[in-house]
Amino acid sequence: MSSTVDLGAILAGSPFCRFLNVRAEVDARGVLATLPIRDQLVGNVMLPALHGGAVASFLEIACLLQLAHETGTAAPARAIDISVEYLRPARREDTFARARIRRLGRRVAVIHAEAWQGDEDKPVCLLQSHLRLPSAMVRQE
Amino acid sequence: MTGDTNPDDDTRTDGVADMADNPYASRMVEYTPYAVAVGMKYASSSPGRGTILLPWRADLVGQDGTDILAPGVLTALIDHACGLAIMAGLGFEAAPATLDLRIDHMRPAAPRAAVTCSAHVYRATRTIAFLRAEVWDVSPEDPVAAAQAAFTLNRRDAK
Numbered sequence: 447m448s449s450t451v452d453l454g455a456i457l458a459g460s461p462f463c464r465f466l467n468v469r470a471e472v473d474a475r476g477v478l479a480t481l482p483i484r485d486q487l488v489g490n491v492m493l494p495a496l497h498g499g500a501v502a503s504f505l506e507i508a509c510l511l512q513l514a515h516e517t518g519t520a521a522p523a524r525a526i527d528i529s530v531e532y533l534r535p536a537r538r539e540d541t542f543a544r545a546r547i548r549r550l551g552r553r554v555a556v557i558h559a560e561a562w563q564g565d566e567d568k569p570v571c572l573l574q575s576h577l578r579l580p581s582a583m584v585r586q587e
Numbered sequence: 588m589t590g591d592t593n594p595d596d597d598t599r600t601d602g603v604a605d606m607a608d609n610p611y612a613s614r615m616v617e618y619t620p621y622a623v624a625v626g627m628k629y630a631s632s633s634p635g636r637g638t639i640l641l642p643w644r645a646d647l648v649g650q651d652g653t654d655i656l657a658p659g660v661l662t663a664l665i666d667h668a669c670g671l672a673i674m675a676g677l678g679f680e681a682a683p684a685t686l687d688l689r690i691d692h693m694r695p696a697a698p699r700a701a702v703t704c705s706a707h708v709y710r711a712t713r714t715i716a717f718l719r720a721e722v723w724d725v726s727p728e729d730p731v732a733a734a735q736a737a738f739t740l741n742r743r744d745a746k
Contacts, residue, residue, distance in 0.1 A: 459650065459651045460648075460649055460650055460651065460657070461645060461646045461647065461648040461649075461651065461657075462646070462647050462648060462649050462657035462659060462660060464646070465646045465647060466659075485620055486620055486621060486623075486624035487620070487621055487624075488619075488620040488621060489619055489620070489621045489622075489666075489667075490619075491618070491619070491620065496621075497619070497620075497621035497622070497663060497666070497667075498663075498666045498685045498688070499621065499659070499662045499663020499664070499665070499666040499667065500621050500663060502659065502662045502663075502666070502688070503657065503658075503659020503660065503662050503663060504659075506658060506659045506662070507659065522649070522650050524692075524695070525658040525692045526691075526692060527689065527690060527691045527692060528658075528662070528689070528690050528692075529687065529688070529689040529690075530662070530685075530687060530688045530689070530690075531686070531687045532684065532685045532686060532687065532688075535684070
């Protein structure tokens with residue numbers, strides 16, 4: 447994993463990432479993404495719990511960041527499909543995510559991501575995505 | 588959609604026919620902080636069905652310079668329309684929680700286009716609701732995304 451991509455610039459270039467205020471840092475395991483808690487993210491005021499759509503879109507962003515980090519390309523990949531599983535309610539606190547590229551093909555990447563809050567071993571949400579790689583990245587035969 | 592799930596057929600046993608109309612269903616959109624934050628607008632609902640409109644907004648765009656809504660915004664819209672479809676028929680006490688959600692992104696929404704999501708419960712048991720949803724910009728015949736979801740329910744009244 448060698449990356450020269452500026453993740454901060456990728457986040458800054460996405461209005462929706464700015465809206466969610468997603469942060470990213472790189473450590474030995476890859477990209478660690480953070481979704482800082484904000485009252486706006488709540489989807490269930492009774493529990494209270496974060497909106498499932500907010501958590502899922504945060505995981506989609508984590509997949510894009512990990513892909514950019516590993517491939518060294520800032521050009522955006524496009525979502526083909528996603529599958530999300532909600533394991534437990536996301537409480538009203540900061541949420542973290544890591545993504546793992548399970549296969550990097552010539553046109554399509556298969557990426558899995560997990561979100562957690564206090565304990566990384568107790569994920570709140572899992573996401574599997576197929577991403578169409580940016581044309582700039584597709585290797586010519 | 589096939590013709591074997593006629594919403595007017597009360598003889599079916601899919602757990603949807605016995606739902607009652609919830610006149611307060613729109614509150615689910617109007618009083619949910621995240622739905623308000625992204626600007627969702629309640630469009631319509633009937634037992635087992637819910638439709639929500641999401642006007643285009645510059646701060647919901649996925650990539651500077653594209654004017655196309657981020658796919659993640661559609662994820663929240665779909666999840667919420669599914670919740671609306673359930674609560675429209677079962678009331679707020681059904682307390683639906685998303686178990687899983689799968690979304691196919693068939694094409695990007697048009698630049699600066701509002702999108703609409705319509706979800707329907709095609710089967711509900713005492714504890715689970717199964718839903719399908721479509722998202723479109725111009726016409727429901729030409730969806731930008733299609734989704735399938737399962738929700739857990741707390742449904743004391745069901746047989």
